[in-house]
Amino acid sequence: MATSALDQQRAHAAADHGEKTGLWSWITTVDHKRIGILYGATAFLFFLIGGIEALLLRVQLGTPDNTFLAPDTYNQLFTMHGTTMIFLAIMPLSAMFFNFMIPLQIGARDVAFPRLNAFSYWVFLAGGLLLNSSFLFGLAPDQGWYGYANLTSRQFSPGMNVDFWLLGLQILGIASLAAAVNFFVTIVNMRAPGMTLMRMPIFVWMSFITQILLLLAFPVITVALVMLMFDRNFGTHFFVPSGGGDPLLWQHLFWIFGHPEVYILILPAFGIISEVLPVFSRKPLFGYAAMVFSGAFIAFLGFGVWSHHMFTTGMGPIADTFFSLTTMLIAVPTGVKVFNWMGTIWGGSIQYRVPMYFALGFIAMFVIGGLSGVMHASPPADLQQNDTYFIVAHFHYVLFGGSIFGLTAGAYYWWPKMSGRMLDETLGKVHFWLMLIGFNVTFFPMHILGLNGMPRRVYTYPAGLGFETLNQIETVGSFILALSFLVFIANIVRTMRSPRNAPADPWNGATLEWAIPSPPQEWNFAEIPVVHGRDALWELKRQRGGPLPEPPRVSGKGIHLPNPSYWPPVAGLGVLVAIGGVLAFPTHGPWLSIAGGVILFFGVFKWAFEPAG
Amino acid sequence: MLLRSAAIRRLRRLAPLFCVVALVLAGCTPDHYSQTAFRPLSDFGRIGDDIQTTTLKWAVLVFLLVEGALLYAIFRFRGKPGDPEPSQTHGNTTIEIVWTVIPALILAAIAVPTVRGIFQMSATPGADALEVQVIGHQWWWEFRYPALNLTTANELHIPVGQTVSLKMSTVDVVHSFWPPRFAGKRDVFPNRETRLWFKADSAGEYSGQCAEFCGMQHARMAFHVEAQSPGEFAAWVAHMQTLRAAPAAAAAPSMDSMRTASAGATVQAEASGPGDPQYAAGEKLFQAKGCVACHSLNAFDAPKGMIGPNLANVGARSHIGAGTLKNTDENLVRWIENPQLIKQGVLMPNLGVKPEEAKALAAFLRAHQ
Numbered sequence: 001m002a003t004s005a006l007d008q009q010r011a012h013a014a015a016d017h018g019e020k021t022g023l024w025s026w027i028t029t030v031d032h033k034r035i036g037i038l039y040g041a042t043a044f045l046f047f048l049i050g051g052i053e054a055l056l057l058r059v060q061l062g063t064p065d066n067t068f069l070a071p072d073t074y075n076q077l078f079t080m081h082g083t084t085m086i087f088l089a090i091m092p093l094s095a096m097f098f099n100f101m102i103p104l105q106i107g108a109r110d111v112a113f114p115r116l117n118a119f120s121y122w123v124f125l126a127g128g129l130l131l132n133s134s135f136l137f138g139l140a141p142d143q144g145w146y147g148y149a150n151l152t153s154r155q156f157s158p159g160m161n162v163d164f165w166l167l168g169l170q171i172l173g174i175a176s177l178a179a180a181v182n183f184f185v186t187i188v189n190m191r192a193p194g195m196t197l198m199r200m201p202i203f204v205w206m207s208f209i210t211q212i213l214l215l216l217a218f219p220v221i222t223v224a225l226v227m228l229m230f231d232r233n234f235g236t237h238f239f240v241p242s243g244g245g246d247p248l249l250w251q252h253l254f255w256i257f258g259h260p261e262v263y264i265l266i267l268p269a270f271g272i273i274s275e276v277l278p279v280f281s282r283k284p285l286f287g288y289a290a291m292v293f294s295g296a297f298i299a300f301l302g303f304g305v306w307s308h309h310m311f312t313t314g315m316g317p318i319a320d321t322f323f324s325l326t327t328m329l330i331a332v333p334t335g336v337k338v339f340n341w342m343g344t345i346w347g348g349s350i351q352y353r354v355p356m357y358f359a360l361g362f363i364a365m366f367v368i369g370g371l372s373g374v375m376h377a378s379p380p381a382d383l384q385q386n387d388t389y390f391i392v393a394h395f396h397y398v399l400f401g402g403s404i405f406g407l408t409a410g411a412y413y414w415w416p417k418m419s420g421r422m423l424d425e426t427l428g429k430v431h432f433w434l435m436l437i438g439f440n441v442t443f444f445p446m447h448i449l450g451l452n453g454m455p456r457r458v459y460t461y462p463a464g465l466g467f468e469t470l471n472q473i474e475t476v477g478s479f480i481l482a483l484s485f486l487v488f489i490a491n492i493v494r495t496m497r498s499p500r501n502a503p504a505d506p507w508n509g510a511t512l513e514w515a516i517p518s519p520p521q522e523w524n525f526a527e528i529p530v531v532h533g534r535d536a537l538w539e540l541k542r543q544r545g546g547p548l549p550e551p552p553r554v555s556g557k558g559i560h561l562p563n564p565s566y567w568p569p570v571a572g573l574g575v576l577v578a579i580g581g582v583l584a585f586p587t588h589g590p591w592l593s594i595a596g597g598v599i600l601f602f603g604v605f606k607w608a609f610e611p612a613g
Numbered sequence: 614m615l616l617r618s619a620a621i622r623r624l625r626r627l628a629p630l631f632c633v634v635a636l637v638l639a640g641c642t643p644d645h646y647s648q649t650a651f652r653p654l655s656d657f658g659r660i661g662d663d664i665q666t667t668t669l670k671w672a673v674l675v676f677l678l679v680e681g682a683l684l685y686a687i688f689r690f691r692g693k694p695g696d697p698e699p700s701q702t703h704g705n706t707t708i709e710i711v712w713t714v715i716p717a718l719i720l721a722a723i724a725v726p727t728v729r730g731i732f733q734m735s736a737t738p739g740a741d742a743l744e745v746q747v748i749g750h751q752w753w754w755e756f757r758y759p760a761l762n763l764t765t766a767n768e769l770h771i772p773v774g775q776t777v778s779l780k781m782s783t784v785d786v787v788h789s790f791w792p793p794r795f796a797g798k799r800d801v802f803p804n805r806e807t808r809l810w811f812k813a814d815s816a817g818e819y820s821g822q823c824a825e826f827c828g829m830q831h832a833r834m835a836f837h838v839e840a841q842s843p844g845e846f847a848a849w850v851a852h853m854q855t856l857r858a859a860p861a862a863a864a865a866p867s868m869d870s871m872r873t874a875s876a877g878a879t880v881q882a883e884a885s886g887p888g889d890p891q892y893a894a895g896e897k898l899f900q901a902k903g904c905v906a907c908h909s910l911n912a913f914d915a916p917k918g919m920i921g922p923n924l925a926n927v928g929a930r931s932h933i934g935a936g937t938l939k940n941t942d943e944n945l946v947r948w949i950e951n952p953q954l955i956k957q958g959v960l961m962p963n964l965g966v967k968p969e970e971a972k973a974l975a976a977f978l979r980a981h982q
Contacts, residue, residue: 070957071829071830071832071957071958072829072957072958075826075828075829075831142829143826144826148787148825148826149787150786150787150803151786151787151826151827151828156751156785156786156828241802241803241804242803246804246805247786247787247802247803248802248805281690281699282692282698282699283698283699283700283701283702284701284702284703285703286702286703286704286705287703287704287705287709288703288704289704290704290709312789312797312798312799312800312824312825313800313802313807314799314800314807314808316735317731317732317734317735320731320735321728321731324724324727324728324731325724325728328720328723328724328727329720331716331720332713332716332717332720335712335713335716336709336712336713338679339709339712340704340709342679342682342683342686343702343704343705343708345686345687345690346686346690347690347699347700347702348690348692348699349690349692349693349696349697349698349699350686350687350690350691350692351692352691352692360683360687363683364680364683367676367679367680367683368676371672371675371676372672374668374671374672374720374723375665375668375669375672377723377727378664378665378668378723378727378730379727379730379731379734380660380661380664380665380727380730380731380733380734380797381661381664381665381668381727382797383661383734383796383797383798383799384650384661384662384665384793384797384798385650385665386797386798386824387789387791387798387824387825388824437630451643451649451650451651451665452643452645452646452648452649452650452651453646453647453648453649453650453793454648455791455822455823455824457826457831457832458831458832459831459832460832460833461832462835462937464647465646465647465648465820466645466646466647467646
């Protein structure tokens with residue numbers, strides 16, 4: 001009886017293209033595609049907030065001795081800009097693609113743990129909200145995204161600013177770890193028959209490596225943040241010199257996490273453009289195996305280079321030499337990647353569609369970031385470059401020129417698959433050119449300023465050191481960059497107001513997500529595909545001798561899918577209250593945290609005993 | 614019809630962009646910047662500069678080759694409608710080995726001087742070096758010369774041609790000492806000594822600043838290096854050693870020593886002396902307003918652990934407010950009246966000093982040269 005009711009519901013859903021609507025359906029969803037969209041929409045909003053913060057910083061630095069922002073406001077904004085862009089924008093934008101694309105590319109119906117996946121999203125949202133809620137109290141973190149001890153001690157940062165930061169990051173870490181476990185298991189266990197590891201799409205490979213990095217790197221920052229929380233609230237002295245602690249310990253812990261984090265931010269973008277370049281060059285990825293192994297090698301070496309962030313601490317010649325050489329070594333597999341991308345387009349028949357613009361822009365910009373990276377791998381030179389605008393230029397070429405260009409390529413590439421609508425090509429190209437020009441006008445002069453003595457993290461600089469002109473140019477550039485994203489938003493709004501027009505396979509794609517309707521039905525694949533080679537869909541099209549017919553939307557009758565559940569958001573709320581409740585410790589004791597723990601326990605308990613459906 | 618090809622026409626369209634780039638590059642000559650790393654004035658600074666210049670040259674070369682090849686491919690392999698499917702290459706082992714080995718060789722060419730430079734920089738200065746203790750404070754720099762028993766703040770005087778050996782620490786949070794024309798930066802830690810050394814080869818006043826974010830006024834934690842000829846430096850030392858707590862010398866220096874001081878430092882218009890009523894009023898206020906609790910007026914045998922900068926020769930310094938504000942009479946008065954207005958968050962509170970009191974205090978301090 002129950003079964004037949006379910007069947008009826010399913011049939012009804014299928015008639016409606018499997019789409020449920022309404023706020024409640026989004027809150028209770030466990031569908032990886034919807035969770036992906038939630039990640040994307042949330043992260044894009046945070047990206048805009050981080051961007052507005054950056055514009056305020058640029059206005060302040062546009063003229064010397066400016067008083068547009070007070071020093072503490074500036075320090076809060078630069079801290080939140082970095083924290084937001086790294087943890088609330090780039091990472092979750094990557095998570096959007098992990099969520100939406102990994103199951104589709106490996107031919108699966110969902111991730112391994114759909115409710116854990118929903119939990120990850122809600123915890124991520126909680127962390128982002130906690131961090132940004134600090135603005136409401138005028139207590140936004142103000143110690144830098146890297147939170148160097150001992151400035152973060154209660155003595156030197158008595159306000160709750162640092163607590164908001166460390167608790168927010170702690171919550172975000174839980175979200176990242178839960179998601180990493182999920183995608184790791186998904187990729188290992190849920191690939192379609194015939195999809196061996198070396199037949200996986202390269203985006204899945206790079207995502208896989210990213211999950212391993214997350215699993216190994218995040219526990220370190222978790223421990224460091226727990227130590228800092230104890231120092232600030234419970235009287236320990238891990239980083240407090242007067243109690244025998246050592247601020248330098250924090251730097252080591254932070255960068256053992258922090259350097260792999262850089263690859264967590266860039267590897268997904270490597271994966272995306274490694275998908276885009278072959279499709280729009282109409283030839284397969286050059287040196288697939290080398291791409292896989294170089295990605296793995298970069299990730300492995302990423303754990304052995306952390307102290308290159310610390311050459312100025314005076315670690316001694318042996319440590320300096322070791323970390324300098326390992327850092328230079330990373331340039332080799334990175335170079336292999338760049339050359340393989342060029343090998344991919346070389347001899348191709350390049351289709352100049354918008355995703356390809358951004359993918360090529362990625363190569364051009366990322367090369368600059370890579371080369372400046374080699375420059376500060378050398379400690380004698382880095383003593384001058386460290387903590388100057390040269391470093392700011394470097395990592396913006398990697399994280400904006402690299403990650404954001406790559407993610408934007410992915411957005412244009414997969415938009416039709418995710419929404420069923422093609423983004424406008426003309427607006428897309430306007431977006432690209434404005435972004436390329438705005439980006440370079442903003443960030444290229446920073447190389448020059450940094451090598452010529454402008455330190456970073458300064459709320460102002462005096463006239464007379466020669467910094468005026470280029471700073472003014474940079475500020476203009478940052479508004480061009482902002483304009484480019486307004487064009488992008490206009491494109492999105494326009495597209496989403498028009499009817500669905502995207503075919504299943506608009507770009508002659510190579511991977512399985514293009515074999516199913518746009519947007520995919522709830523169950524992704526009515527029938528689990530069997531994979532016979534790399535570039536599975538190209539392989540299939542070759543066998544069938546041409547493009548495939550438009551796949552029909554079918555009834556999902558008989559396909560088992562997990563039921564929606566509101567327990568993951570409840571458990572997520574418990575995490576927020578439990579960890580956020582530490583803010584109340586000094587004044588109100590642990591009661592809020594205990595309440596949060598009860599909510600979390602209750603949520604997980606109900607979740608565990610909920611019928612699978 | 615030289616410019617037939619579409620590729621070149623497209624490049625011509627980019628001409629304005631190239632012009633802008635050229636303009637920016639023209640504005641980037643290092644001589645335009647007083648804190649540039651490209652014009653080192655010491656042996657230590659040149660080690661880093663040599664390596665930086667070498668790597669920069671390699672970086673520019675690789676940049677041109679890679680971006681050039683990329684642009685070529687972008688224009689050369691543009692697909693046209695109806696083009697057949699291009700050849701489906703999957704890779705080429707020989708080429709892949711070549712482009713793995715060549716970057717490795719370039720990196721080796723950078724690594725060799727790098728390692729040599731690391732060990733050169735980690736050398737210990739000889740016994741003839743002048744030792745200076747650098748102590749970071751939120752947000753100013755203290756300099757102590759143990760062999761000379763001298764203390765000063767925010768203005769590091771060094772002799773040209775003699776190695777200075779800096780032994781550095783902090784009394785509060787982590788800072789980073791960075792005199793860009795002489796050396797790269799070195800962080801300073803609580804309970805830990807870090808070191809830096811260099812031998813200046815050019816006299817003059819050069820700015821530097823804290824390079825590790827250290828709280829609200831990190832941006833205004835600057836300092837100046839006064840590199841002086843050995844003779845001028847010796848005169849400065851001799852003069853500074855007269856600024857001591859001996860009863861007879863009191864706080865007021867003789868006109869004689871003021872002239873000596875002026876040899877190396879920027880000196881304002883004639884300062885008032887002990888006979889001046891402004892000076893006497895200022896001297897009283899310096900006690901009454903509690904200035905003495907944080908500031909010492911003795912350069913020689915100065916007390917340790919003072920919260921504020923040593924003011925023994927503040928009248929002769931080129932800047933106040935930790936190297937950020939020109940040391941004019943007007944600025945000195947403004948600072949004393951309301952330091953929080955100029956450097957918000959500075960540990961010196963507003964002491965409720967009235968304008969005329971500030972003038973008296975400024976006159977008193979101006980006389981401390």
